[in-house]
Amino acid sequence: MVDRLTVLCFAGTYALALIGDLARVVARGSARWYVTVVLTALGWIIHTVYLANLAAQGLAIPVTGLRNSLLVLAWILVAIDLYLVVRSIRRLAVGLFVLPLVLIVLALAAWSPKGGWSQSNAWLTFWGTVHGLLLLLGAVSTCVAFLAGLMYLWQADRLKSKRLPQPGFALPSLEQSERWNRGAITLAFPLLTAGMFIGLALIVATRQVGGATLAWTDPKVVSTVLMWILFAGLLHARYRPEWRGKRVMLLTALAFAFLAFAMVGVGLVLPTAHGAPSSPNANGRAV
Amino acid sequence: MTPVAPTTAAATPEGHVVEHHREGALTLLTLGVDHRSAPTAVREALAFDGSKCEHGLCRLKEAFPGIEFVILSTCNRVEVYAAADQAGVALEVAPLAAFLAEFHGVPVETVAGHLVAHHDEAVVGHLFRVVSSLESLVLGEGQILGQVRNAYKVAVARQGVGPIFHTVFREAIRVGKRVREETGMDRGKLSIASVAVDVAREVFDQFDDKTVLVIGAGKMAELTLQHLKSLRPGRIIVTNRNAAKAEEAAATWGALAIPFERLGQALIEADVVVSTTSAEAPIVTLDTYTRVQRSRRNRLALILDIAVPRDFDEAIGDLEQVMLYNVDDLKAQADRNYQGRRKGIDPAQVIIEHETAACLTALRHQRNAGTLLRQLGDYADSARLREQDALFAKLSHLDDSERQAIAHTLQRLQNQFLHHPRAALRSAAATPDHDHPHSLLTAVRHLFGLVDPRPNPNSGQPGE
Numbered sequence: 102m103v104d105r106l107t108v109l110c111f112a113g114t115y116a117l118a119l120i121g122d123l124a125r126v127v128a129r130g131s132a133r134w135y136v137t138v139v140l141t142a143l144g145w146i147i148h149t150v151y152l153a154n155l156a157a158q159g160l161a162i163p164v165t166g167l168r169n170s171l172l173v174l175a176w177i178l179v180a181i182d183l184y185l186v187v188r189s190i191r192r193l194a195v196g197l198f199v200l201p202l203v204l205i206v207l208a209l210a211a212w213s214p215k216g217g218w219s220q221s222n223a224w225l226t227f228w229g230t231v232h233g234l235l236l237l238l239g240a241v242s243t244c245v246a247f248l249a250g251l252m253y254l255w256q257a258d259r260l261k262s263k264r265l266p267q268p269g270f271a272l273p274s275l276e277q278s279e280r281w282n283r284g285a286i287t288l289a290f291p292l293l294t295a296g297m298f299i300g301l302a303l304i305v306a307t308r309q310v311g312g313a314t315l316a317w318t319d320p321k322v323v324s325t326v327l328m329w330i331l332f333a334g335l336l337h338a339r340y341r342p343e344w345r346g347k348r349v350m351l352l353t354a355l356a357f358a359f360l361a362f363a364m365v366g367v368g369l370v371l372p373t374a375h376g377a378p379s380s381p382n383a384n385g386r387a388v
Numbered sequence: 389m390t391p392v393a394p395t396t397a398a399a400t401p402e403g404h405v406v407e408h409h410r411e412g413a414l415t416l417l418t419l420g421v422d423h424r425s426a427p428t429a430v431r432e433a434l435a436f437d438g439s440k441c442e443h444g445l446c447r448l449k450e451a452f453p454g455i456e457f458v459i460l461s462t463c464n465r466v467e468v469y470a471a472a473d474q475a476g477v478a479l480e481v482a483p484l485a486a487f488l489a490e491f492h493g494v495p496v497e498t499v500a501g502h503l504v505a506h507h508d509e510a511v512v513g514h515l516f517r518v519v520s521s522l523e524s525l526v527l528g529e530g531q532i533l534g535q536v537r538n539a540y541k542v543a544v545a546r547q548g549v550g551p552i553f554h555t556v557f558r559e560a561i562r563v564g565k566r567v568r569e570e571t572g573m574d575r576g577k578l579s580i581a582s583v584a585v586d587v588a589r590e591v592f593d594q595f596d597d598k599t600v601l602v603i604g605a606g607k608m609a610e611l612t613l614q615h616l617k618s619l620r621p622g623r624i625i626v627t628n629r630n631a632a633k634a635e636e637a638a639a640t641w642g643a644l645a646i647p648f649e650r651l652g653q654a655l656i657e658a659d660v661v662v663s664t665t666s667a668e669a670p671i672v673t674l675d676t677y678t679r680v681q682r683s684r685r686n687r688l689a690l691i692l693d694i695a696v697p698r699d700f701d702e703a704i705g706d707l708e709q710v711m712l713y714n715v716d717d718l719k720a721q722a723d724r725n726y727q728g729r730r731k732g733i734d735p736a737q738v739i740i741e742h743e744t745a746a747c748l749t750a751l752r753h754q755r756n757a758g759t760l761l762r763q764l765g766d767y768a769d770s771a772r773l774r775e776q777d778a779l780f781a782k783l784s785h786l787d788d789s790e791r792q793a794i795a796h797t798l799q800r801l802q803n804q805f806l807h808h809p810r811a812a813l814r815s816a817a818a819t820p821d822h823d824h825p826h827s828l829l830t831a832v833r834h835l836f837g838l839v840d841p842r843p844n845p846n847s848g849q850p851g852e
């Protein structure tokens with residue numbers, strides 16, 4: 102039964118939850134809110150069972166490989182959405198921002214090849230998992246910062262133009278969105294930094310044991326380093342008074358786009374050996 | 389309250405009241421005053437404040453035994469709701485009006501001209517309109533729902549409520565919520581000051597670490613601050629060209645008064661600025677506030693410029709991280725909110741009409757079920773007693789204890805036979821089937837050969 106679960110099962114439930122969330126424009130009663138929350142929670146439970154099954158099959162945290170990482174990323178984002186929706190006193194339209202991103206992430210996951218890398222060397226496997234986990238958590242933080250930035254821009258534009266709030270379309274206050282954005286960027290940078298340096302260390306380590314590894318000029322390596330520089334700049338801007346507000350939110354969106362490119366896009370448009378199987382005579386594999 | 393003929397009509401000398409009672413019709417009455425019918429002085433004279441409400445309910449129960457009462461007393465409305473569950477008992481306006489006048493110690497002539505009465509079915513519709521705020525001074529206000537709920541609770545606690553008002557008031561509270569949810573009639577604030585608070589909530593979510601600066605100490609500043617104080621800001625600063633006025637206002641609001649010369653520093657400290665001076669030219673220019681924002685490290689700022697003419701240069705609103713609202717912006721928002729509420733009136737009327745009809749059906753069903761239960765009991769009692777008497781006549785040798793034992797057995801047998809039909813009728817009365825409201829009642833009548841007391845709708849007599 103569990104093995105028959107597919108990405109479509111929970112992605113479909115999230116899509117229904119999103120439709121429920123969009124229905125706030127026409128349906129203002131509590132029933133719509135409950136239906137949306139229940140559908141999101143149901144999708145998340147199926148998603149959890151699916152990931153647990155995946156972990157049980159691989160006997161490891163499912164962060165090996167792009168597909169699994171994207172599935173976990175979507176799972177964490179939905180958990181954050183549920184937490185915010187249930188906890189907040191006002192019925193915030195957070196789901197309208199989170200669920201579309203979740204569906205895009207799941208679509209990319211479904212499109213990505215199955216399976217992940219594996220290492221014959223135990224410590225390489227361990228550090229490879231830590232590398233994947235840190236980058237994944239960094240990606241979660243970046244997504245949160247990006248979504249908070251979007252909500253900020255939307256709300257700020259409405260307030261500046263003195264438009265009335267759309268019925269049933271309550272957004273967090275500017276202060277709250279800014280706080281979420283700042284917290285998420287502050288958290289994302291050390292996570293991405295640690296993840297990236299562990300990845301670089303793994304390149305050096307696999308070279309030393311004579312395994313096939315990534316070249317320093319591999320597009321994945323270059324895009325990740327560029328992404329890190331951009332995040333360093335973003336963190337710096339975040340604490341510069343003159344960069345507060347709209348500008349830092351736009352920079353966050355740029356950083357998010359760069360992260361998406363480094364994480365998913367680069368493998369699609371440029372040749373990279375990241376995560377690819379190593380040559381048969383190698384002791385280790387590409388990281 | 390006196391029994392009345394099947395169909396009567398009467399009017400008070402003031403011409404307010406039209407009585408219309410029909411056999412089998414619901415017997416309900418509302419009598420009271422509201423902001424349309426009576427001036428404040430009359431409403432105040434008739435108000436049931438605090439313990440007066442409970443005392444009034446006790447006195448009403450003593451004066452009119454067997455009648456259900458609920459008293460609704462708010463700033464703009466004093467109404468006594470009455471219902472009689474006994475067949476043939478009618479509710480009349482005059483004794484109730486006399487009671488109100490006597491209870492409050494005012495001459496009946498003083499209040500009679502202002503009293504408005506609603507009868508029977510109209511009472512349910514009126515209450516639903518009241519609870520939905522369609523009868524309120526401020527359309528869409530939320531307080532009335534709580535006030536109706538409270539009035540019902542007090543009446544329940546004083547045992548003034550019976551089966552009719554349990555149904556009517558519970559339904560009214562549900563309808564009040566439904567109207568608000570489905571029409572959005574309670575959405576958006578209508579006064580400039582309360583709109584300002586809404587805007588503040590969309591900019592900030594924590595206020596205990598915020599500073600509110602009030603420039604000027606006029607009536608408008610006081611009104612806005614009253615609303616802003618509900619957000620519990622960490623600090624309030626008041627400044628005015630007239631230092632004495634600033635001190636006075638600060639003392640009233642628990643704020644800190646500062647000299648007007650320190651306005652620049654106060655602007656740096658303030659997160660929310662309320663400006664209401666009567667200056668003829670802007671007192672804060674774009675250059676000044678640009679410097680202020682630099683000193684504030686470009687933190688979010690909300691400026692509520694409710695002065696006419698404006699105190700803040702309009703261009704300040706273009707600065708990043710500054711939300712500038714002037715009195716026209718706030719008023720436009722309040723007007724749009726009001727228009728939004730007015731759009732909800734027609735859908736609310738439709739909901740109320742539908743709900744009133746459903747509630748009346750439920751009440752009639754409840755009443756018919758009650759009548760049928762009584763008829764069923766009477767029928768069974770008469771059959772049992774007839775057979776019991778016949779048996780005792782045949783068995784004349786039975787002593788008293790044997791007769792008593794047989795009588796008990798027959799009574800128990802009757803109860804057991806009627807237990808399930810009674811339970812089913814009570815259940816049907818509590819949850820009526822709106823599509824087939826009389827199906828079970830009709831079936832029970834047919835099964836036991838009971839007569840339907842309701843008039844035949846085809847007979848040409850007034851029906852329900």
